[in-house]
Amino acid sequence: MSGTAVTEFTSVQSRYEAQVAADLESNVAERERLRGEIESLQSQLETLERDRALLLGVRRVFTDGASPDAGPSVRVPGPRTAKQPSLAQLVGTLLAAHGEPRSAAEVAAELAADHPARNSDINVVRNALEQLVAKSGAHRTKQKKSVFYSHAGPDAAEAPAPAAD
DSSP states (O other), X not given: OOHHHHHHHHHHHHHHHHXXXXXXXXXXXXXXXXXXXXXXXXXXXXHHHHHHHHHHHXXXXXXXXXXXXXXXXXXXXXXXXXXXXOHHHHHHHHHHTOSSOEEHHHHHHHHHHHOTTSOOOHHHHHHHHHHHHHTTSEEEXXXXXXXXXXXXXXXXXXXXXXXXX
């Protein structure tokens, strides 16, 4: 190679090295920008999820029989004289009252009918059912894509009736 060819090669190599270094810096900056956006979006998502839970509770208040003429109605719990059963206990009692397996949606609907003041959101009920399964208080069976739960006690027919709230 001649001297000018070596100089040109070194010049081209230097430009490529500079371009690669600039591209790496740009890549790092873009990754940091995206991480910041993801963190911001995650925070916004968490806020929206909290708002949704609050709004579902407010909607439940309005759908539990409040008349539009009566103005806004908010249930304020009175003083408790006895400890209320946990959601898992209520769900277990509902399962025990039936002799056949039930879906989480069926349990949630019955819970909403029997205990309107309790949270009967399907996800909350499903978590309570899974808690019972984990503690051997219920059995889980799957049929195709559906999941059914049944009482794990020796005789589900002799279960006590659910307590009214």
